[in-house]
Amino acid sequence: MDIPSRFAEWKFTTTIAAGIIAIIGMNQAIMAQDNTAEFPIAVQMYTLRDFGALEEQLAAVKRSGVEAIETVGNQNVSAEELDALLKKYELEVISSHVPLEDLRDRLDETVAFNRAVGNDILTLPYLDEQARPTDAEGWQELGRELGDIASQLNEEGFRLAYHNHDFEMEVFEDKTALEHMLDAAGPELLLELDVAWVDRGGLDPAEYVARVEDRLFAVHAKDNAPEGTAEDEGGFATLGQGELEWDTLLPAIERAQVEWYIIEHDQPLDAEAVITEGHDFLRDKLATLHDE
Template structure:
């Protein structure tokens, strides 16, 4: 995969932001761009966070657990800002020990997809057999959720990209599950940081790709105070190739995220504009085929 975005693209995106003009009106009829609310966790109250998301043009969000409020309050705020829910990040411990409560809450807010977002160090396998065992556990959890009309998905970081005799921990985990019991939310930036090619994983697991987390890597020495993450299109990843691969078969939800933004509003707007441009190009390319 080409690792460096063309300078011309970055210039176009930056120029559009400076001029305050959008690059396009719509990313394509079959595509949705959502915002991961973890990005805004340091922005005031939940009310203020939803307002920022809506003002930036988002109509859908991915939640972090219960967002610290009751289902009734969450429903009220979502309705107030006309936001839909694509999914919710739910810790593995909650699925293990609070399954009934987790199901009830998500049913109450109309959410259908629960994503395991992160493995605590104690839960991270250290060998191939461990990754397979974890896959089997997630498969069972996903089967249980399906009986309640919910879908389980898994979100990667970099540690799943370690290889064991040619297969990553991520692949070992996924291959130990059934497609109907575990969907995928691939984080391209973390895949790249783990030394793997996000395009390859997207193509391999296109039938499972529910969502694609969208942020970029800036490289060491740049944005060090933001965990070296950047808005989509302003870093090292070739988002034209990533989006093209995703749109060929999966057409996932694109979830804008940044782990430690200094200016959250500017970053989510920049990422959304860049994604819209890439999706428009992919849409035009597909119509010309």
């Protein structure tokens, strides 16, 4: 075979090899993208409350790569308006924060609104100071009430969850207020655990996850800045940039088989950066954890 022929054969062979390598690389990239897309990550819309109109907020969620949201009530729009925006930005509602008075007095209309936008989980997000029990018996009484509401919701195909802050970490008779409430409510009341508030309540979030793992519906993925810093952001940090020990915390959450990780920041200076960087951090950490 002459030199030109050999060169042509070599060129053809290397071209094919390069093409095969490129295809393998593309397939690996697609597989990695598919794997990360499967992680159940959502954004709590309270994080974006000051980020323009609702449509601007949802557009920011879409740009961040997140595909699900947790709403704050009805987001000040009709069910039809919200549903249209969800379809436009290809987002789903996985939970809605509903105040106690709506659960007590407007349950039917709350259920109807959420059913219209495809959501079937209602979460009690906060207790006003006057509504907070002050002893174990009070927390147990609240638990029984929420257990009854959870039973009503179950008949409608809905579930009820409770979101904590730091005050539920107060201990009465060797158990936290939150545990007294959950025990009294029974298994139908689920928990949306805010790990940053657990930390602020003086407890180890990873250890606490293990205590309540049989009730864990979702985790609010949130971080605390070092004490005395980020005062203009309420002392909170972008996910992964604070003091929580995620290398210990995430395996504990995964063992609990949590349904959703919900990114939240109470007072962000740059809400879009917070959800985008938080999503990247959480996605990469979970990908590494699942590869181990």
